[in-house]
Amino acid sequence: MRYADKSSSVWQEEEMREDKSAAKTSSALKKAFREYYFNHSKAIEEPFKIEHREFGYMQFEQPGMLRHLSFKSMKELDAVLVREAPSDVYCSNAYYEFPTGQPMQEKRWLGADLIFDIDGKDLDMPCVPSHSYPLCIQCGSASPPRHDEQRHYSCSSCGSNKAEYVSVPCTKCIDGSKKEARRLIEFLLFDIGLELSAIAIYFSGNNGFHVHINDEGYISLDPQDRSNLVSYLSGTGLILESIGVRKTNREDGFFIRFPKSGLAYGWRRRIAEKLKIDMTSATKFRNIVNQYRGYDAFKAELERLAKDMGVRIDPQVTTDIHRVFRMPGTLNSKSGLSKTKCADLYSFDPFLDACLLGENMINIKVKTPVKLRLKKNTFNISKESAEIPAYAAVYLMCKGLAEAN
Amino acid sequence: MVEELSYYQDLASIRMAGSDLAKYPFLNEAGEYLRESGFGWEELDRPDMKYIIDRAAERVEIEVDGKIYDKLERYEIEILTFVISLVIVKSIGIDQVLKKFALAEARRAEKFLTEDLRKQNENKKGSLFMKILEDLFKLRIVVSEDQRLFKVRVVDYLARASHFHEQEWKLINRLVHKGYVYLDADETVRLIRNELSVLIFEKVRAMTLPTLPQSIKSKADELRLKFLSRYERRITPTKTEYPPCIKHALEVMKKGENLPHSARVMLATFMLAIGKPLDEIVFMFENAPDFNEKITRYQVEHLAGMKGSHTKYSVPSCDKIRNENLCFATAECDTLINPVQFGRKKK
Numbered sequence: 002m003r004y005a006d007k008s009s010s011v012w013q014e015e016e017m018r019e020d021k022s023a024a025k026t027s028s029a030l031k032k033a034f035r036e037y038y039f040n041h042s043k044a045i046e047e048p049f050k051i052e053h054r055e056f057g058y059m060q061f062e063q064p065g066m067l068r069h070l071s072f073k074s075m076k077e078l079d080a081v082l083v084r085e086a087p088s089d090v091y092c093s094n095a096y097y098e099f100p101t102g103q104p105m106q107e108k109r110w111l112g113a114d115l116i117f118d119i120d121g122k123d124l125d126m127p128c129v130p131s132h133s134y135p136l137c138i139q140c141g142s143a144s145p146p147r148h149d150e151q152r153h154y155s156c157s158s159c160g161s162n163k164a165e166y167v168s169v170p171c172t173k174c175i176d177g178s179k180k181e182a183r184r185l186i187e188f189l190l191f192d193i194g195l196e197l198s199a200i201a202i203y204f205s206g207n208n209g210f211h212v213h214i215n216d217e218g219y220i221s222l223d224p225q226d227r228s229n230l231v232s233y234l235s236g237t238g239l240i241l242e243s244i245g246v247r248k249t250n251r252e253d254g255f256f257i258r259f260p261k262s263g264l265a266y267g268w269r270r271r272i273a274e275k276l277k278i279d280m281t282s283a284t285k286f287r288n289i290v291n292q293y294r295g296y297d298a299f300k301a302e303l304e305r306l307a308k309d310m311g312v313r314i315d316p317q318v319t320t321d322i323h324r325v326f327r328m329p330g331t332l333n334s335k336s337g338l339s340k341t342k343c344a345d346l347y348s349f350d351p352f353l354d355a356c357l358l359g360e361n362m363i364n365i366k367v368k369t370p371v372k373l374r375l376k377k378n379t380f381n382i383s384k385e386s387a388e389i390p391a392y393a394a395v396y397l398m399c400k401g402l403a404e405a406n
Numbered sequence: 407m408v409e410e411l412s413y414y415q416d417l418a419s420i421r422m423a424g425s426d427l428a429k430y431p432f433l434n435e436a437g438e439y440l441r442e443s444g445f446g447w448e449e450l451d452r453p454d455m456k457y458i459i460d461r462a463a464e465r466v467e468i469e470v471d472g473k474i475y476d477k478l479e480r481y482e483i484e485i486l487t488f489v490i491s492l493v494i495v496k497s498i499g500i501d502q503v504l505k506k507f508a509l510a511e512a513r514r515a516e517k518f519l520t521e522d523l524r525k526q527n528e529n530k531k532g533s534l535f536m537k538i539l540e541d542l543f544k545l546r547i548v549v550s551e552d553q554r555l556f557k558v559r560v561v562d563y564l565a566r567a568s569h570f571h572e573q574e575w576k577l578i579n580r581l582v583h584k585g586y587v588y589l590d591a592d593e594t595v596r597l598i599r600n601e602l603s604v605l606i607f608e609k610v611r612a613m614t615l616p617t618l619p620q621s622i623k624s625k626a627d628e629l630r631l632k633f634l635s636r637y638e639r640r641i642t643p644t645k646t647e648y649p650p651c652i653k654h655a656l657e658v659m660k661k662g663e664n665l666p667h668s669a670r671v672m673l674a675t676f677m678l679a680i681g682k683p684l685d686e687i688v689f690m691f692e693n694a695p696d697f698n699e700k701i702t703r704y705q706v707e708h709l710a711g712m713k714g715s716h717t718k719y720s721v722p723s724c725d726k727i728r729n730e731n732l733c734f735a736t737a738e739c740d741t742l743i744n745p746v747q748f749g750r751k752k753k
Contacts, residue, residue: 103715104714104715104716104717105715105717106715106717191583191584192560192582192583192584193560193582193585194559194560194583194584194585194586195585216561218559218561219561221565222561222564222565223565223568225568225569225723225725226564226565226568227564228568228725228726228729229564229567229568229576229577229725230564230577231729232576232577232578232725232728232729233576233577233578233582235729236578237578237728237729238573238576238578238579238725238728239578239579240573240574240579242574242579243574243578243579243580260581261554261555261590262555262580262581262588262589262590263581264581265581265583266581266582266583266584266588267580267581267582267583268578268579268582269581307578316726316729316730317668317730320726320729
C-alpha cells in the first residue's frame, strides 16, 4: 500500500533500508539497556514476596509481552535482564499462589498492592503542543512540533494525514504531575489516614508518577472497593445530599437539612470552605444554591468543582488487581529513563535523577530538529546527524525521533 | 438437631443473657442453650409444639416476602422458633428462598443491634455488641470524640460499603477523616448486613437434615409449593431503547470519532449481553479510525469468552462507567447499577 506509485524494486529497496536502520536502532538500544542492567542491578528494587509475583517483559522489535513468569530471587531476575536486555520489565501488583498459572484463575489470587498512576498526558497541559512531534504513521518520518494540533496534518515525505504525536515532556509537564502527586498524598494522609511511611512515590520513567501503597489492610480489596476509593480521590460521584441539599418532588425544588455527622472533614469540609457554607445557617446555604439557579444547576456546579479539586489518577490502573506494573529501577523504553523512587518529590528532577545511562558517545541520525535537556546539558540538534552521549541518544531513539547511524 | 447447631462460630469470650440470644439466635450460644436444655427431635410432634412450628412457618413466610419478622417473645420460644425456621427453609430447598430468608434474618438482627449500639453510652451493653462485631466480622468500631457517632476504619468501610448501590454509601459522600469514616448506629450496623446474611445462608447450606417429624415436613411442603411458582417467573425486557451511555458510544462511533478502549469494551459487552449477533457487533466499530475487522472480531470474541481464557466479560457497572467518565445518566437511570438493567422491569 505504501509507495503504491513506485515500482516494486524501489519499494523493496526502500523497505529493506528501513528495516535495516530499525534493526540497527534496536540493537543500539538493546546494547545500552544491557549495559544498564549489567551495571545497575542494585538499582532494581526487590518486590515484597518475590516468589508470589508474576513477572513479564517486552523485547525490542518483538510484539507482545512475555508474561506469567516467576523468579525465586533477584539474582535469577538480574540474570534474565542482562541476557535478554528487555525493553520494559514488569512485575504484578498481585500476589499469587502460582504466579505462572494460566489462565488467570489458575494463579490463585492472594491479594494485590494498592497503586496509583498519574500520567502527565492526562493532565491536558497547555505546553504539550509546543513539544509534541508528529510522527507519520505511514512512513515514520517526524516533523517539528506544531503549535496548533487541530490543523490538518500532512506528512512532508509521503503525504499521509495520519500521525501520532510524541511528546518530549518539559519541566512544566513534570511539575504538573508533581502537583497531582502531592494532592494525592495529601488525600491519602489526611483523609484516608495512611502512614507517610506506607507511601512510596516513583517517577514512571517517562511522564508521570506511580504511587505504591504498602499497607496490609488494602491488599485484599476487590476492584469495586478500589473503584470506590478512586471515586473519592478523583472527586467523582459527590451528591448534594451529602452536604445537606435535599431534593423535593417539585421540579428543581430542594430544602436544606445538614447531615447529622456534619461538614467538618474530608470532601464536605473542602466543599463547605470553597462555597462558604456555614452549618449555623440553612438560609444562607439556601441562598447560595439559589445563586446557581436551583438544584440541577447547583448539582452540575458541584460535580465540576469536585472533579476540579480531585486528583487526576487513572482509574483503570488502580482497579485492576491482576496488572503487571513497571518495576522500580528498570528502564522505560519510551524514554530510556528509569523508574526511580523519589526520596523528595519537591527536589526530584527526572531529567537528572532518573537519567542513568552512560556518557559514551553514540552517532545518531535525527528525523527532525529537536531540543532536549538531560543531565543538566541542553541538546539543540538541528543537523541530521550528531554524536551525543548515550543517555541523550537513547532518549531520542526511544522517542522515535532519531535512528542509530 | 442440637448437634447441627454446633457449627456456630465460637464466641466463647462473650457471655450473653437469654434475652440477647432471642435477638441474635445465630450466635453459637443459641445452640448451646438448646443442648443444655436437653431438647430432642421427637418433642416436635407434641401438640404444644404446634404453636412454635406455626410461628416458625410464619417467620419464614414473612421474611421471604422481604419483610422483617419483628416479634420478640420469651427467649426460649424465640430460640426454638429460629431453629425450626432454619429447618423449614433448609427442607424447602430453594436457593432464592434461603437467600431472602437469610437477608431478612440479618435485617432483623440489624434492628436489634442498632438499638443495642445506641445504648452504648447508657450502659456497658453497647460495648458487648461492639465486641460481637469485632469477633465475628472483624469490624472494629470506635466511639467518636464527641460520643455522638461511631467510627470505622476507611479500609473496613471500603470492603463492605463498596458493594452497596445507593450513591449515599459511596466513600465520597461520607464524613472521612484521618483514616476513619463517621457513621451513626444504623449505618454502622448496616455495614455488616451482608456478612450476617451470608453467615446465616452458609450455615443453613451446611446443615444436614435428619428425617423430619411429620409436623415440620407438611409445613415445609406447603411453603415449597407456594414459593415454587413465584420463583419460576422471569424478568423480561420491556423496552428496546439503549441506555444513554451506550447511545452516546454509538453516536461517537457513527461520527467516526475515536472511542476510548474502555468505552469500546462497554459497548461490546453490552451488545453481547443483550444477545446481538457477533457480526453485527463487529461492524458497529467499522467507522472507528483504526478499524481492522480481523482485530475487532478477535477482541469481541475474546469478550464473549470464545478466545483466550474463555472468561466471558460482563458489562461494566454504572459505578465503573461513571469513574471512566462514560456515564451520561438520565432520570431513567436512577436506580440502575448496570446498564443492562435499562428499560427492564419486573413483571
